[in-house]
Every structure is written in structure tokens, then in C-alpha cells.
Amino acid sequence: MSDEQNSSAQEQRFQGIGVSPGIAHGRTIVIGRYTQRVRRKVITPEEIDGEVAKLEQALLKTREEITAIQKQIASSIGEKDASIFDAHLLVVEDSSLIMQAVKEMQSSLLCIEFCYSRVARRYIKSLQQIDDDYLRERVADIEDVTRRVLRNLMGLEHRTLNDLPEPRIIVAYDLSPSDTATLDRGNVKGFATDIGSRTSHTAIMARSLNIPAVVGLHDISEIIENDQYILIDGYKGVLVINPTEKTLWEYGQIESQKQTIEDKLDEVRFVEPVTTDGRRIHLAGNIELPEDVAHVVENGAEGIGLYRTEFFFINRDTLPSEDEQYEAYAQVARTIKPHSVIVRTLDIGGDKFLSHLQIPQEMNPFLGWRAIRFCLARQDVFKTQLRAILRASAEGNVKIMYPMISGVKEVLDANALLEQCKNELRAEGKAFDEHISTGAMIEVPSAALTADRIAEEVDFLSIGTNDLIQYSIAVDRVNERIAYLYEPTHPAILQLIKLTAEAAHRKGIWCGICGEMGGEITLTPLLIGLGIDEISTGSIQVPFIKQAIRLFSHQEAQQLAQEVMQMHYPQEILDHCKAFAQRHYPQLLE
Numbered sequence: 001m002s003d004e005q006n007s008s009a010q011e012q013r014f015q016g017i018g019v020s021p022g023i024a025h026g027r028t029i030v031i032g033r034y035t036q037r038v039r040r041k042v043i044t045p046e047e048i049d050g051e052v053a054k055l056e057q058a059l060l061k062t063r064e065e066i067t068a069i070q071k072q073i074a075s076s077i078g079e080k081d082a083s084i085f086d087a088h089l090l091v092v093e094d095s096s097l098i099m100q101a102v103k104e105m106q107s108s109l110l111c112i113e114f115c116y117s118r119v120a121r122r123y124i125k126s127l128q129q130i131d132d133d134y135l136r137e138r139v140a141d142i143e144d145v146t147r148r149v150l151r152n153l154m155g156l157e158h159r160t161l162n163d164l165p166e167p168r169i170i171v172a173y174d175l176s177p178s179d180t181a182t183l184d185r186g187n188v189k190g191f192a193t194d195i196g197s198r199t200s201h202t203a204i205m206a207r208s209l210n211i212p213a214v215v216g217l218h219d220i221s222e223i224i225e226n227d228q229y230i231l232i233d234g235y236k237g238v239l240v241i242n243p244t245e246k247t248l249w250e251y252g253q254i255e256s257q258k259q260t261i262e263d264k265l266d267e268v269r270f271v272e273p274v275t276t277d278g279r280r281i282h283l284a285g286n287i288e289l290p291e292d293v294a295h296v297v298e299n300g301a302e303g304i305g306l307y308r309t310e311f312f313f314i315n316r317d318t319l320p321s322e323d324e325q326y327e328a329y330a331q332v333a334r335t336i337k338p339h340s341v342i343v344r345t346l347d348i349g350g351d352k353f354l355s356h357l358q359i360p361q362e363m364n365p366f367l368g369w370r371a372i373r374f375c376l377a378r379q380d381v382f383k384t385q386l387r388a389i390l391r392a393s394a395e396g397n398v399k400i401m402y403p404m405i406s407g408v409k410e411v412l413d414a415n416a417l418l419e420q421c422k423n424e425l426r427a428e429g430k431a432f433d434e435h436i437s438t439g440a441m442i443e444v445p446s447a448a449l450t451a452d453r454i455a456e457e458v459d460f461l462s463i464g465t466n467d468l469i470q471y472s473i474a475v476d477r478v479n480e481r482i483a484y485l486y487e488p489t490h491p492a493i494l495q496l497i498k499l500t501a502e503a504a505h506r507k508g509i510w511c512g513i514c515g516e517m518g519g520e521i522t523l524t525p526l527l528i529g530l531g532i533d534e535i536s537t538g539s540i541q542v543p544f545i546k547q548a549i550r551l552f553s554h555q556e557a558q559q560l561a562q563e564v565m566q567m568h569y570p571q572e573i574l575d576h577c578k579a580f581a582q583r584h585y586p587q588l589l590e
Contacts, residue, residue, distance in 0.1 A: 009242040014217055017196070018237035019203035021258075021540070022212035023251050024169055024190035025231035025243060028224055031172035038150060041111040051112040052102060058152035063092050065148060091145040097123060113153040120146040164188070169230060173221045175202045185209060185291075190232050192239050194221050197486055199466040199516045206234070207519070207538035208288050210295060214239050261590065265543040269300030273546045275528070279554030282534040283546055284339075286514060290328055293335045295539040300546060303339030303397075305462070305536020306514040307332060309385070310347050319381060325388035333395035340397040342439065342462070342514075342536075343389050345414075346381065347371045347403040371404035376413055386421045393433035401439040401462060406446045408453045415457060441514075443467035448496040451503035461504045462536070465515030469493055487570040488517045489577065494530065494565065501531030512536060521588060522574070522581045524548045529561030544588055552584045 043051060066089055091097070101116040108115065124142055164187035173194045188211060196202050196215030206213030212234030220239060224230065231240040231251060235258075240247060273283045284305030285296035289312075296304060312320055312328055320328075332341050348370060375382035392398050402414050415438065425432050440457075442448050443464035455461060465488060470476065472492050475485040487493070497513070504511035512534030513527060519537035521544050527535065528549070535545060560580050564573045581589060 011244050011247060012241040014220060014223075014239045014241075016192070016214040016217035016220070016237045016239060017198065018213075018234045019196070019198050019200075019215050020191075020206035020211060020213035020234045022190070022210070022234045023231065023255050024212045024234075025248065025251070026167055026169055026189050026229065028171045028226060028228050028230055029164065029168040030221055030224055030226045031170065031175075038113050038117045038154070039111075040114050043105075043109055043111055045109070048106060051105060054153060055098070055102070055112045055116065058149050059092055059098070061152045062145065062148045063089065066092065066145075091142050092149070113150055116153065117146070117150055169232060171221050171224045171230075174200075175205070183209075190234070191215070192217055192220055192224075192230070192232050194218055199469075199486070204286075204516065204538075205288065207516075207540060208286065208292055208295075210538075210540045257590070261587065262543070265547055268547045268550065269298075269543050271300075271546070271550075273549040275549055275552060275554045275557070277553040277555055279528070279557075281528060281532075281549050282510075282512070283542060283549070284342075284512075284534060284536040285539040285542055286536055287332070287539075290332050290335075292539070293332055296336070296542075299539040299542040301339075301536075301539060301542045303336055304332065304341040305512055305534060306401075307341055307343045308347065309344060313346065313348065319384070322384045322388045322391075325385060326391045329389055329392035329398065330395055333392050333398050337395070337397055340399055342399045342401050343392075344401045344403050344441070345372070345385055345389075346375055348374055372402050372410050372414060373404070376410065376417075379417060382414075383417060383421055386418055387425060390418075390421055390425055390432040390436065391430055393436045394431040396433060398433065399437040399439060399460075401441055401460075403441045403464070404443050404467065405440040405454060406444045407450060408457060411440055411454055411457045442496075442500050443471070443515075445472050445496060448500045451500045452506065455503050455507040455509055458509070460510050460512065461500055462512040462514045462534075463497060463500055463532075465493070465497075465513060465517035468496060468515065469517075472496065487574075488520065488523065489526075489564075489570045489573040491565075491568065491570070491573070494526075494561075494573070497527070497532070498530045498561075498565070501533075504533075505531060510534060519545070521545060521548050521585075522577050525552050525557040525560050525580055525584070526564060526577050528554065529557035529559070548581070548585050548588055552580075556580075556584075 097119060101112065101119045104110075104115040104119060105112050120142060124146075127142070164184040167187045167189050169190045169192060170188060171192045174196065175191060175193060188209070190211050191202055191206050191213040193202050193213075193215045194217055200215060202215055203213060212232050214232045214234060214237050216237070217239060224241060229242060231243040231247065232238070233240075233251065235254075243251075273281045275281070282302055284303045285299065285301035286306040286308070287293060287296060287304055288308045293304070307329075309325075309329075312325065329341075329343055369377070375385075386400075389398065389400050393400075400418070402411065405411055418438065422432065422434075437459040439460040439462055440447070440454050441462050441464045442451060442454075444467070447454060448463075448468070451461060469486060469488060469490070473485060473487065473490055475482050501511040510533040511531065513532050514536040516537075517523060518527065518535045519541040521541070524535070524545055525548070537545060560577070564576055567573050567576065
């Protein structure tokens with residue numbers, strides 16, 4: 001048994017959803033949903049005074065922490081913003097919560113942290129049920145303060161993800177965009193989360209970082225302890241607690257086989273993705289941060305088909321300035337030359353929030369004030385970004401793309417603002433590409449159905465399949481309970497993709513796909529058969545997709561598309577695509 005493991009612990013296996021390929025094993029860092037895991041410990045009557053003193057010390061330390069944060073914010077961005085922590089201080093000093101926790105400890109003879117946690121959860125539950133927006137918003141304050149108090153009661157250090165002392169596998173209820181935006185990338189070996197699906201934020205980030213990830217593990221963050229030794233299999237969605245030497249050896253063999261396949265793919269990383277009958281497909285990579293460009297280049301992608309700029313806005317107290325954005329976009333453009341980069345404008349909302357912008361909490365955030373809707377309403381934010389992108393376009397290889405377009409009016413309004421920015425930059429004597437290409441993301445059924453009209457106002461269309469599937473089938477793409485309903489091969493989705501590609505071609509422009517469906521190697525021939533000209537995917541998938549394209553003909557892909565368009569069931573279509581892939585590139589499916 002490895003000395004890194006607990007030789008007396010029994011191996012346990014859990015099945016989730018493998019969303020980013022690879023195998024990782026090592027120690028964990030656990031990020032819980034609301035509070036730390038609190039053990040139920042029995043105490044004696046003689047220990048009560050000591051427990052009360054422990055609570056007083058924890059409350060004092062929590063108050064000091066919050067006051068320090070408040071002072072830091074006041075000095076950096078002003079007293080007004082710092083005042084949001086007044087509510088946190090009130091929770092720390094809430095005598096009814098404190099006295100109830102002490103009273104419960106005295107009557108039950110259970111440790112103070114367990115009683116404090118239980119009382120706080122009751123408070124939270126009661127507030128969530130009150131029909132008052134202000135009181136419901138206080139839930140977040142109580143949750144945050146409860147976490148801090150419990151951490152201090154149990155003598156735990158505050159764990160952050162931006163400065164890990166050594167390589168770790170992150171285990172969490174979920175990882176938000178703000179969590180992952182500041183990850184210590186060098187020391188993250190993998191992700192394992194309670195919730196999620198193949199298109200959840202955690203999955204997309206894991207593929208971007210080229211690290212293994214398993215999601216949809218239900219309550220794994222409540223089962224696993226900090227510093228526990230685990231193994232995750234991002235291929236088959238398996239998580240193993242306390243893997244035995246035999247298990248580690250078996251997975252070592254799998255890693256060796258996968259490495260052999262990847263070594264063979266080195267030969268095709270920098271050749272053109274052309275079908276056997278000469279159809280040229282453009283193959284690009286998706287990125288979230290400027291440092292991701294290196295992975296795109298290493299894997300042989302022909303530029304960047306999707307630069308998700310919202311991660312430049314997250315985890316900040318203020319909005320990024322025009323100059324800051326310009327430098328970031330220009331850096332990416334210079335690094336990826338001679339290829340191009342498509343910069344997607346801010347896609348905030350949904351599961352990505354900017355607290356300092358005071359975006360209101362919504363019942364259905366994915367259907368609410370997000371992406372282009374937010375940008376057109378907050379033209380100050382939008383124009384700053386448009387000016388920065390335009391200035392970066394002086395590099396000569398920058399394109400711009402608007403997210404979540406639902407109709408042509410949004411494109412016209414966005415283009416009008418773009419023209420305003422061009423006029424301003426001309427007047428200021430600042431260089432930009434006068435003929436910068438603009439594109440629209442097709443992620444909403446209404447956009448796909450009116451793609452003919454939208455295509456008249458842009459230079460390209462790019463299909464975002466993650467949201468297109470979510471909105472078309474009415475399925476929450478981050479909910480593991482209904483993950484089985486999230487079906488890329490649903491006949492309606494294929495029809496919308498076909499309609500969009502045909503509309504683009506009728507107007508003489510190209511049509512790409514930049515959603516996660518583009519990274520599914522079994523679906524590559526189908527997408528090409530439906531008329532897709534460009535595939536942009538996570539960089540790790542680029543060599544696999546490129547090799548697959550070189551092993552079938554465009555005519556065969558078109559025939560495949562014709563056949564599946566006559567089918568009625570998603571699984572039937574998927575099986576037909578798998579059979580096609582098995583005939584043409586079985587070695588890539590191993």
C-alpha cells in the first residue's frame with residue numbers, strides 16, 4: 001500500500017458523470033455547499049462553560065475578520081460599499097441566535113459547534129419561507145457568517161483556491177465561475193462536484209485546463225474529508241476513495257494506453273483538418289483566460305473560435321477599464337497570430353454574476369437579464385468593452401461576436417453601438433480594423449428560426465449548443481437529476497443546426513459551432529454533414545477531432561446527416577453516429 005494512503009481504510013467507489021478526460025489521484029481539498037461538516041459530539045455538564053467560552057472566542061474572532069474586511073474595502077473603494085458588511089456584524093452579535101445555541105447545548109449535551117450549526121440552519125430555513133424579498137436576501141449573510149463562526153469554532157483555516165500549498169483534487173458541492181476564475185492552476189489536479197453535467201461551468205473549465213473532472217456525484221462533498229486520498233476517472237465518471245494498490249496499478253495501465261494514443265496524435269496536430277474527399281474544415285479552440293492560448297497553440301488549433309471574456313470581469317470590486325481590457329485582448333491576438341481570435345462580448349448573468357454591478361436576483365436567471373440584454377441596457381459597460389476590442393483589432397486578426405441573440409433587433413442595436421465606438425476612436429486618432437468581422441451566437445430557438453434575417457447583418461454565425469439545447473428542450477443543463485434529458489442528438493436540435501447553417505450559406509457567410517457538442521468526437525461527422533464550416537472546442541479535443549475529420553469523406557458525412565434526419569429518437573440517432581465513428585476511427589474511441 002502506498003504510504004500516501006491510509007492502509008486501514010476500505011476502498012469505496014462512486015459513480016458520477018465524466019466530463020473532462022483523464023485520471024488523477026491525490027489528496028483532497030473540500031469546499032462545502034454552505035457550512036463545514038460538523039460532527040455530532042457528546043459533552044459532559046462540566047464541559048459546558050468551556051464550550052461557551054469557545055463560542056465567545058469564535059464570535060470575537062469572526063467579528064475581527066469581518067471588521068478587517070470592511071476596513072480594507074472602505075480604504076480601496078469607499079465607505080458605501082464597505083457598509084454591506086454591517087449586516088454580517090449584526091448576525092455575529094445576534095443574541096437570540098447565540099442564546100438559543102447555548103440553550104440547545106445545555107439541554108442536549110452536544111458540542112457547541114453542532115448546536116450553533118443546527119440553530120443557524122433553522123434560522124436560514126425560516127427566512128427562506130418568508131414572503132419578503134429583503135428578509136430572504138439576508139439568508140446569504142447568515143450563511144456566510146455561519147461558515148466563518150463554525151470555521152473558527154473548529155479551529156479550521158480559511159481555505160481558498162488561489163494559493164494551494166501543494167497539488168490537490170478539489171471536491172465541492174459546485175464550483176462557481178468566481179471560484180474558478182482565481183484558481184491556483186498549477187496545483188489543481190482535478191475536480192469532483194456534487195452537481196453538474198457535461199455543459200456545466202465546472203465541466204467547461206476542467207476541459208479548458210486539461211484536467212480530469214467528475215460531476216453529478218450527489219453528496220460527495222459531505223462524504224469526503226479534507227486531505228483524504230482519492231482517485232477520479234474523468235473518462236467513465238468514477239470516483240474512488242482510498243484506492244488500493246491494485247486499483248492504482250489498473251488505472252496506471254489505462255493512463256499508459258491513453259498516452260500511447262495521444263502520442264500518435266502528435267503526428268497530426270499541425271496538419272490541416274481535411275476530409276478524404278477534400279472538404280476543408282476550420283478547427284479552432286475555446287479559451288476563458290489569456291493564459292489558455294498556450295494550450296490552443298500546443299494542440300494545433302487554427303485560432304480561437306470563442307474567447308469567453310466574462311472571466312476578465314469576475315472576482316473584482318470594480319469593472320475592468322478600457323485599457324485593461326485592450327491589453328488582455330491584444331495579448332491574445334498577438335499570441336495566436338497568424339490565426340484569428342473571436343472575442344465574445346460579455347455574457348454575464350445565468351450562472352455568472354458580478355456582485356458590484358448589483359444585478360438583481362431573478363427567479364429564472366438563465367431566462368433573464370443576461371448577455372446581450374444586459375449589455376444593451378448597460379451601454380456604459382458595453383461600449384467600454386467594444387472600444388477595447390476595436391483597439392485590439394488593430395492587430396489585424398480580431399473578430400467580435402454577440403452572445404444570446406434572440407432576434408435581429410439586438411444585432412442592429414449592437415452594431416449601432418459598435419459604429420458609435422468606431423466614430424469615437426476615429427476622432428481620437430486611435431487605430432482599429434475598419435472592416436472588423438462581426439458575428440452572432442445562435443443559442444436561442446428564435447434566433448435559429450430567424451437566422452436568415454440575422455445573417456444579413458453579420459459576417460458569420462456561431463452556434464452555442466449548450467444553451468440552444470437547454471432552451472429548446474427546456475432542461476436545466478447543470479441539474480444532474482435531469483441530465484438524461486439533455487440530448488444533443490434530439491431531432492429538434494439537429495433541425496435547428498441545419499436551419500442555421502443553411503441560412504448562413506444562403507447569405508454567403510460561414511457557420512460554426514462553439515458549444516460543447518463540438519467536442520463530441522462521435523458527432524463530428526454529423527455536424528459536418530449538417531453544414532458546419534468551423535468547429536471550436538476545448539483545446540484538449542482538437543487533435544482527436546482533427547484526426548477524425550481526416551478519416552471520412554464529406555459525402556459520407558452528408559449521407560449520415562440525411563439518414564439521421566429521418567429518425568425520431570435521440571438514442572437511435574446517437575447509436576447511428578457511434579456506429580459511423582466505429583467504422584471510420586475506432587482507435588479514437590478506445
